[in-house]
Amino acid sequence: xxxxxxxxxxxxxxxxxxxxxxxxxxxxxxxxxxxxxxxxxxxxxxxxxxxxxxxxxxxxxxxxxxxxxxxxxxxxxxxxxxxxxxxxxxxxxxxxxxxxxxxxxxxxxxxxxxxxxxxxxxxxxxxxxxxxxxxxxxxxxxxxxxxxxxxxxxxxxxxxxxxxxxxxxxxxxxxxxxxxxxxxxxxxxxxxxxxxxxxxxxxxxxxxxxxxxxxxxxxxxxxxxxxxxxxxxxxxxxxxxxxxxxxxxxxxxxxxxxxxxxxxxxxxxxxxxxxxxxxxxxxxxxxxxxxxxxxxxxxxxxxxxxxxxxxxxxxxxxxxxxxxxxxxxxxxxxxxxxxxxxxxxxxxxxxxxxxxxxxxxxxxxxxxxxxxxxxxxxxxxxxxxxxxxxxxxxxxxxxxxxxxxxxxxxxxxxxxxxxxxxxxxxxxxxxxxxxxxxxxxxxxxxxxxxxxxxxxxxxxxxxxxxxxxxxxxxxxxxxxxxxxxxxxxxx
Numbered sequence: 386x387x388x389x390x391x392x393x394x395x396x397x398x399x400x401x402x403x404x405x406x407x408x409x410x411x412x413x414x415x416x417x418x419x420x421x422x423x424x425x426x427x428x429x430x431x432x433x434x435x436x437x438x439x440x441x442x443x444x445x446x447x448x449x450x451x452x453x454x455x456x457x458x459x460x461x462x463x464x465x466x467x468x469x470x471x472x473x474x475x476x477x478x479x480x481x482x483x484x485x486x487x488x489x490x491x492x493x494x495x496x497x498x499x500x501x502x503x504x505x506x507x508x509x510x511x512x513x514x515x516x517x518x519x520x521x522x523x524x525x526x527x528x529x530x531x532x533x534x535x536x537x538x539x540x541x542x543x544x545x546x547x548x549x550x551x552x553x554x555x556x557x558x559x560x561x562x563x564x565x566x567x568x569x570x571x572x573x574x575x576x577x578x579x580x581x582x583x584x585x586x587x588x589x590x591x592x593x594x595x596x597x598x599x600x601x602x603x604x605x606x607x608x609x610x611x612x613x614x615x616x617x618x619x620x621x622x623x624x625x626x627x628x629x630x631x632x633x634x635x636x637x638x639x640x641x642x643x644x645x646x647x648x649x650x651x652x653x654x655x656x657x658x659x660x661x662x663x664x665x666x667x668x669x670x671x672x673x674x675x676x677x678x679x680x681x682x683x684x685x686x687x688x689x690x691x692x693x694x695x696x697x698x699x700x701x702x703x704x705x706x707x708x709x710x711x712x713x714x715x716x717x718x719x720x721x722x723x724x725x726x727x728x729x730x731x732x733x734x735x736x737x738x739x740x741x742x743x744x745x746x747x748x749x750x751x752x753x754x755x756x757x758x759x760x761x762x763x764x765x766x767x768x769x770x771x772x773x774x775x776x777x778x779x780x781x782x783x784x785x786x787x788x789x790x791x792x793x794x795x796x797x798x799x800x801x802x803x804x805x806x807x808x809x810x811x812x813x814x815x816x817x818x819x820x821x822x823x824x825x826x827x828x829x830x831x832x833x834x835x836x837x838x839x840x841x842x843x844x845x846x847x848x849x850x851x852x853x854x855x856x857x858x859x860x861x862x863x864x865x866x867x868x869x870x871x872x873x874x875x876x
Contacts, residue, residue, distance in 0.1 A: 405650075406629070406630045406632065406633060406650075407630075407632040407633065407646060407649065407650045408578045408581045408582060408585075408629060408630060408631050408632060409574070409578055410650035410651075410653055411537065411560070411564055411577075411578075411581055411650070411653060412564070412567075412574045412575075412577035412578040412580075412581060413574050413653075414533070414653035414654070415533050415537075415564040415565075415567060415568045415577055416567075416568065416572070416573065416574045416577055417655075418529060418532075418533055418568070418655070418666070418667060419529065420525040420526070420528060420529045420859075422655055422666045422667070423528070423529065423532055423666060423667055424662055424665050424666070424668065426662045426668075426671060427532055427662075427665070427666075427667060427668055427670060427671065428528055428859060430670050430671055431528045431531045431532055431535075431670060431858075432528070432855050432856055432858055432859075433675070433828065433831050434496060434507050434510065434531070434535075434670065434673075434675075435510060435514075435531070435855050435858065436831055436832065436835050436851075436852055436855045436856075437495065437496060437507065437675055437831055437834065437835065438489045438495055438496075438507045438510045438511075439470075439489075439835070439851065439855070439871065440834055440835035440836075440837075440838040440839055441488070441489050441490075441492055441494045441495045441507075441838065442470050442471075442485060442488035442489045442511075443470070443471065443488070443838060443839045443842065443843070443871065443873070444492055444494070444761070444838030444839065445487075445488050445489075445491040445492045445494075446470070446471050446488055446842075446873060448488075448491050448492070449601065450487055450491055450601035450604060450605055451484075451487045451488045451491055453601070454483060454484040454487040454488075454605065454608070455469055455471075455472070455484050457480075457484075458474075458476045458480040458481065458483065458484040459474055459476070461476050461477055461480055462474070462475060462476065463475055463476060463477045463478075465519060466478055466480075466481065466519060467481035467482070467514075467515035467516070467518045467519045468481065468518060468868045468871075469481055469484050469485065470484070470485045470488060470868075470871050471488075471871060471872060471873035472872060472873070473869075473872055478515045478516055478518075478519040478615055478619070479515075479612045479613075479615045479616040479619070480612065481511075481515040481518075481519075482511045482512040482514075482515040482516075482562070482608070482611045482612050482614075482615045483511075483605075483608045483609060483611065483612035484608075485511040485514065485515065485608075486508060486511035486512070486605070486607060486608025486609075486611045486612070487604065487605045487608045489507065489508060489510060489511055489608075490505065490508055490604050490605065490607055490608060491604040491605065492604075492679045492743075492761065493604065493676075493679055493680060493681055493743045493744070494676050494678075494679035494838075495507045495508065495676065496673050496674060496675050496676060497673065497674050497676060497682035498538070498539050498542060498669075498672065498673040498674070499674075499682065499722075499793070499794035499797060500539070500542040500543045500794055501542060501543060501544070501545060501546040502541070502542040502545065502546045502547055502548060502554050502557065503542070503548075503554060503682070503722070503726075503794075504538055504539070504542050504554045504557065504558075505607065506534065506535045506538045506539060506561075506670070506673055508555070508558060508607035508608070508610075508611060509531065509534035509535065509538065509558065509561050509562050509565055509611065510531060510534075511608060511611050512534075512562035512565060512566055512611040512612075512614055512615045513527055513530045513531050513534060513562070513565045513566070513569065514527065514864065514868075515615060516530070516565070516566045516569045516570065516615055516618070517530070517569055517863075517864050518863075518864050518865070518868055520569060520570060521863050522569050522863065522864070523861060523862050523863060524857075524858040524859050524860060524861035524862075524863075524864065525859050526568075526569055527569070527858065527864060528858060528859060529568065529667075530565040530566075530568045530569045531565065531670075532667040532670060533561075533564055533565050533568055533667060534561040534562060534564065534565040535561075535667070535669050535670040535673065536653070536667045536668075536669045536670070537557075537560060537561040537564055537653075538557050538558060538560075538561040539669035539670075539672065539673065540649050540652050540653065540669065541557040541560065541561075541646065541649060542554070542557060543649070543652075544644075544645075544646045544647055544649040545644035545645060545646055545647075546644070547642050547644055548592050548595075550642060550643050550644065551591060551592050551593075552589055552590065552591065552592055552642055553590040553591060553592045553594050553595065553606060555590050555594075555606045555607040555609070555610040556588055556589050556590050556610070556642070558588075558607050558610035558611060558614065559584040559585065559588030559610045559611075559613050559614045559617070560581055560584055560585060560588070560614070561614065562584075562610065562611045562613075562614025562615055563580045563581055563583070563584035563613075563614035563615070563617045563618050564577065564580070564581065564614075565614075566580070566614060566615045566617075566618035566619075567580045567581075567618040567621065567622070570618060570619075570622050572618065572621060572622055576621045576622060576624075577618075577621070578629070579621040579625065579626050579627045580614075580617045580618040580620075580621035580622075580627070581617075581627070581631060582626070582627025582628055582629050582631045583617035583620055583621060583625065583627035584613060584614050584617035584618075584627075585627075585631040585632070585637075585638050586627060586628050586631060587613070588610060588613060588614075589638075589641065589642065590606055590609070590610065594606045595726070595744070596730065597730065597732060598732050598737065598738065598741060599732075599738060599740035599741045599744060600738070600740060601740065603740045603744070604740060632646060671822070672822050673822060674797075674820055674821045674822045674825075675820040675825070675826050675831065675834075676820055677818065677819045677820040677826065677830075677834070678753075678759040678760075679743065679759065679760065679761060679764070680743045680744075680749045680759055680764075681726070681727050681743060681744045681746075681749070682797065683719070683720075683722065683723035683726060683727055683746070683797060683799075684723075684727060684746050684749040684750065684799075685797065685818035685819075685820065685821075686797055686798055686799040686815035686816065686817070686818040687717055687719070687746060687749065687750040687753075687799035687801055687815075688749060688750065688753045688759050688818070689815045689818045689819060690750075690799055690800070690801035690813040690814065690815045691750050691751075691753035691754040691801050691803075691813075692753050692754075692757065692758075693813045693815075694754065694801060694803050694811045694812075694813050695753070695754050695757055697811055698711060698712070698754075698803070698805070698811070699711075710806070711805055711806055712754070712777075712780075712803060712804070712805060712806075713780065713804045713805060713806050714780035714781065714782070714803075714804045715747075715750065715751060715754065715780065715781045715782070715801065715802065715803050715804070716781075716782045716783075716784060716801075716802040716804070717746060717747065717750055717781070717782070717783050717784070717799060717800070717801055717802075718784050718785075718786040718789065718799065718800040718801075718802070719746065719783060719784070719785065719786060719789060719798075719799050719800075720785070720786065720789040720790040720792070720793040720797075720798065721785055721790040721793070722790075722793055722794070723746060723793075723797075723799070724746075724783055724785050726744070727744050727745060727746040727749075728745075728746035728747065728783035729783070732745075733745035733746065733747055733748065734747055734748075734775075734778045734779070734781070735775050735778070736748050736769045736770070737770060739764045739765075739766070739769070742763075742764050742769035743764050746783055746799075747778050747781040747783055748769060748774070748778060749763075750781070750799075750801060751774070751777055751778055751781050752768070752769075752774065754803065755774070755777070756768075786798075786800065792816070796816040796817060797816070797817070797818065797821065798814065798815065798816040799814070799815060800812065800813070800814040801813050801814075832852055835848070835851075835852060836848050836849075836852075839851070842873060842874070843873075843874065847870070847874075850870055851867070851870045851871065854866060854867045854870055855867065
C-alpha cells in the first residue's frame with residue numbers, strides 16, 4: 386500500500402502560468418523539469434551525492450542525536466510511510482526525512498555550496514528519498530527531484546545572505562525540500578505553489594544554532610527544515626492553501642528577513658544555450674563540493690595545508706603524533722567568512738562539545754598537525770577536551786587575509802604557518818582543497834569515503850552492493866531495494 390499521490394495522472398505542465406511572483410516561477414520550474422532535461426553529468430553527480438550522503442548517514446548512525454531522532458520517530462508507524470535508514474521501521478514520511486536527515490548531516494561530512502549564503506545541499510536528499518519511497522517513485526524521478534532541490538537551494542544562496550541578519554541557511558531548505566517533494570508527488574503548479582507558501586510562512590530558523598557553544602541542533606537543523614518542507618507538500622497535495630505572495634508580500638519572506646531575492650526567479654529555466662555543462666539545466670549541483678574530511682568546509686584547505694606541513698616536521702613512518710615540543714606556535718590566515726563562522730569566538734579555542742570542535746578552525750587545523758589525520762576520532766571528547774591540546778591552542782592564532790577574502794567564494798583558501806623552536810617558519814597555502822568543485826574527487830575516492838564509513842558495520846560485500854544499487858538508480862523501478870540494503874546488521 387502506498388501513500389496516495391494527488392494528481393498523479395496529471396501532467397505538471399498543464400495550467401502553466403506566466404506570472405512574476407517567485408513562488409509561481411519556482412512551482413512552474415519544478416513541475417516542468419523532466420529527467421530527460423538533465424545532462425549526463427548532472428545525473429552522474431546526483432548518484433555521487435546519494436552515495437556520499439548515505440555513507441555519511443550510516444557512519445553517524447550511532448551518534449547521540451541520530452539515536453534520539455530515531456527513538457522519537459519509532460513512536461509513529463505508517464504502512465504507507467518511509468523507512469528510517471538502518472532499520473525496517475516505516476514512519477510517516479516527514480518523520481523519516483527528519484531522522485534520516487539527522488544522520489546525513491550530523492558528522493558535518495556531507496557536501497557544501499559556498500556563496501552569499503553557505504549551505505549543505507545534500508541535506509535535501511533525506512526528504513527526497515523519504516517521499517520517493519512513500520509514493521513508489523522510480524529512480525529517475527528521485528534523481529530529478531534531487532537536482533531540483535540542489536538548483537533551488539543554491540540559487541537562493543546566490544541571491545542573498547541571511548546569516549548576517551540572524552537567520553540560518555537551513556531556512557532556504559524548506560523551499561527546496563517542499564519543491565522536491567511536490568515534484569515527486571506530481572502536484573500541479575498551483576498545489577506546488579501552495580507547498581512553497583506553506584513551507585515559507587513558518588520556515589525561518591535562527592542562526593543561534595551556529596554561534597557560541599554549539600549543540601546537537603547545529604547538526605539537525607536542516608533535518609527539521611526537510612521535515613517541514615515535505616510536510617508542506619503533503620498538506621498542499623491534500624488541498625491546503627498557503628499565504629501569498631510568500632516572498633514579495635507586505636509581511637513576506639523578503640521583508641521579514643530583510644533581504645531581496647532580486648531576479649532569482651528568472652534563473653530557473655531550461656538552458657539550451659549553456660556555454661558549459663556547469664551552466665546547464667539544473668546543473669548547480671556541479672558547482673558544489675564534496676568534503677574529504679569530516680569538519681566544517683572552510684577548514685578543509687587548512688587541514689590539507691597542516692597535513693602537508695606535518696611531513697616536514699616528523700617522520701610519519703615512525704610515529705603517529707607530532708612532538709609538540711618542536712612547535713612553538715601556529716598562525717592561520719583565512720578569509721572573512723571563515724573567521725566569522727569558525728575562527729573568532731573564544732569557545733573555538735577550548736571546545737567542549739563535538740559540535741564546537743568540528744566548527745573550530747584553530748582546533749581542526751591544530752589536530753590535523755598533531756594527529757596526522759582528521760576523522761571522527763578527532764571529535765571524540767577525550768581528544769578535543771584534552772588539556773594538552775587546549776594548551777597547544779593557546780599558541781594558535783587566526784588572522785584575516787584581505788586577498789583570501791577577495792577570492793572567496795570562488796576559492797576557499799587558508800594559509801597555515803607553523804613556527805618551530807629552531808626559528809624556522811613553515812608555510813603552506815591551499816586554495817582548492819581536495820573535493821572542491823575545482824578539484825573534484827574521483828568516483829573511486831567517493832566510493833572510498835563511503836566504504837571507510839560503512840565497511841566496519843556492513844562488511845565489504847554489503848557495502849559494495851549499496852554503491853552498485855546507487856550507480857544504477859536511473860534504472861530502478863522504485864527505491865525499495867536500496868532502502869532494504871541500508872538496514873544495519875545486528876542493530
